[in-house]
Amino acid sequence: MNDSIKTYSxxxxxxxxxxxxxxxxxxxxxLFILNMGLISAVMALGVNLQWGIAGLLNVGIxxxxxxxxxxxxxxxxxxxxxxxxxGGLRILLGLLFGVLTIVLSILIxxxxxxxxxxxxxxxIFLICGFFVYKKILTPGVIxxxxxxxxxxxxxxxxxxPILLAWxxxxxxxxxxxxxxxxTALGLRSDYLAIATLxxxxxxxxxxxxxDWMTRGVKNVAGxxxxxxxxxxxxxxxxxxxxxxxxxxxxTTASTLFVKIAYAGLFGLVLFLxxxxxxxxxxxxxxxxxxxxxxNETAAQxxxxxxxxxxxxxxxxxxxxxxxxxxxxxxxxxxxxxxAYQPLRFTFLIWVMVIVGGSGSNLGSILGGFLVWFLxxxxxxxxxxxxxxxxxxxDPENALRLHLLDSVSQMRLLTMGFFLLLMLRFYPRGMIxxx
Numbered sequence: 001m002n003d004s005i006k007t008y009s010x011x012x013x014x015x016x017x018x019x020x021x022x023x024x025x026x027x028x029x030x031l032f033i034l035n036m037g038l039i040s041a042v043m044a045l046g047v048n049l050q051w052g053i054a055g056l057l058n059v060g061i062x063x064x065x066x067x068x069x070x071x072x073x074x075x076x077x078x079x080x081x082x083x084x085x086x087g088g089l090r091i092l093l094g095l096l097f098g099v100l101t102i103v104l105s106i107l108i109x110x111x112x113x114x115x116x117x118x119x120x121x122x123x124i125f126l127i128c129g130f131f132v133y134k135k136i137l138t139p140g141v142i143x144x145x146x147x148x149x150x151x152x153x154x155x156x157x158x159x160x161p162i163l164l165a166w167x168x169x170x171x172x173x174x175x176x177x178x179x180x181x182x183t184a185l186g187l188r189s190d191y192l193a194i195a196t197l198x199x200x201x202x203x204x205x206x207x208x209x210x211d212w213m214t215r216g217v218k219n220v221a222g223x224x225x226x227x228x229x230x231x232x233x234x235x236x237x238x239x240x241x242x243x244x245x246x247x248x249x250x251t252t253a254s255t256l257f258v259k260i261a262y263a264g265l266f267g268l269v270l271f272l273x274x275x276x277x278x279x280x281x282x283x284x285x286x287x288x289x290x291x292x293x294x295n296e297t298a299a300q301x302x303x304x305x306x307x308x309x310x311x312x313x314x315x316x317x318x319x320x321x322x323x324x325x326x327x328x329x330x331x332x333x334x335x336x337x338x339a340y341q342p343l344r345f346t347f348l349i350w351v352m353v354i355v356g357g358s359g360s361n362l363g364s365i366l367g368g369f370l371v372w373f374l375x376x377x378x379x380x381x382x383x384x385x386x387x388x389x390x391x392x393x394d395p396e397n398a399l400r401l402h403l404l405d406s407v408s409q410m411r412l413l414t415m416g417f418f419l420l421l422m423l424r425f426y427p428r429g430m431i432x433x434x
Contacts, residue, residue: 003434007366010430010431014370021377028252028255028256031256032376033373033376033377034263035259037368038269038270040348040352040368040369040372041352041364041369042269042273042320042324042368043320043321043324043345043349043368044352044356044367044368045274045277045320045364045365046319047350047353048353048359048363049313049320050313052360053289053290054314056185056317057192057196058317059342059350060198060199060200061200061345061349062200062201062204063196063199064173064177065321065324065328065345066325066337067172067322068169068170068172068173068322069207069328069329069335069340070207070335071168071171071322071326072162072165072329072335073157073213073335074157074165074168075158075164075165075168076157076223076330077156078159079156079157080147080154080155083156087143087144087212088155089140090143091155091212093140094134097132097133097136098129098137101129101130101133105125108122141212145211149211149218153215153218154212161226162224163265165330166327168326169325170319170320170326171319171322172322173323174316176318181311183195184196184199185310200346207335217337219334220335222333223332223335226330227258227261228261233254234250239253239254269327273320278361288309289313292304292306292310348371348375348415351371351415352364352367352370352371353367354367354422354423355430356429356431357428357430357431358433360429360431360432363432366431374414375411375415378410378414379407379408379410379411382407386403386404390403
């Protein structure tokens with residue numbers, strides 16, 4: 001089969017699955033799968049840039065997605081004046097002092113040549129700087145978190161349009177990737193994986209515990225949306241009239257309209273990122289990155305700066321994951337740091353890239369849609385299948401009840417089995433790299 005026909009057929013098959021979901025279950029469910037599939041495809045595209053094109057093993061995806069979610073809060077939420085009056089400036093001074101301490105430590109490291117003296121000087125300076133930093137910051141944090149903790153208890157954001165949070169999420173993730181890359185990209189692939197995983201856990205721990213910034217596990221709800229609210233649509237006479245002309249009640253029509261609007265925005269972002277990625281992949285820069293991936297020694301012999309190029313693509317891939325994180329938080333309209341689990345934001349994204357085809361942008365997008373569809377639909381399909389098989393048994397039969405209660409575990413079983421099948425029959429993915 002021609003490669004183009006195969007690609008179109010695979011995407012058509014995934015679209016068919018989503019349409020069937022709308023017909024059999026509901027169009028709300030189908031549009032939910034579509035929207036999360038678009039976001040998952042963006043995440044998979046970012047990981048494919050790092051692993052598929054450059055061979056960098058990053059398992060810290062969760063941290064970069066979390067930074068994207070933080071951007072939605074910092075940009076879109078309104079500031080809390082009472083919190084700023086209570087301790088906002090003190091927190092800013094503490095953070096500024098912390099950054100200054102780190103910068104001065106780097107300067108000391110560069111100035112002092114004697115290794116023993118350098119170690120002692122930096123250690124003393126950092127310990128003293130840490131205590132001063134905590135002395136400045138802690139009273140401000142306590143004062144801010146005491147301001148109506150049930151509803152706010154944090155500084156809030158800047159109150160800018162929420163769409164600005166998407167590129168800002170990419171910038172935050174890119175900044176974190178630059179810091180991580182400067183320290184970790186010299187490591188071998190397995191050590192790099194350990195380092196990125198550990199650093200992502202640190203980022204998530206900060207999001208969970210720094211209430212003054214993210215409200216921690218109390219979550220930030222009511223994040224503004226770039227699309228209309230359902231209640232506003234239902235109050236519009238023109239919208240209600242048009243919905244009724246299609247035979248829909250206003251409530252259902254407003255929900256569908258909002259999800260379609262989100263799909264349009266997410267689709268536009270995905271299209272732009274794919275277009276840029278394809279141009280980069282087919283450019284001399286893309287060929288150079290693949291050459292470095294395939295044989296670092298030969299590329300270095302040709303005068304290529306391996307570490308600098310790795311840092312470059314590590315930042316780009318992380319920025320894409322940060323954009324996806326901001327998009328997902330905007331869709332949810334809330335930041336829930338407790339929901340950032342490695343299973344969902346690391347393992348699942350890697351499965352998408354592997355199933356779709358490592359090194360193939362279109363393959364990563366296909367994998368994002370297909371794997372997310374399976375992740376959502378395996379449980380209801382499994383419940384239906386178990387119920388059908390055990391229907392001859394008594395409704396109170398212990399085996400039947402046990403199997404029905406275990407249906408929720410079929411997600412993990414099915415994803416593992418699906419991944420094994422793909423690795424056995426399509427080791428290079430469904431749309432492999434050319």
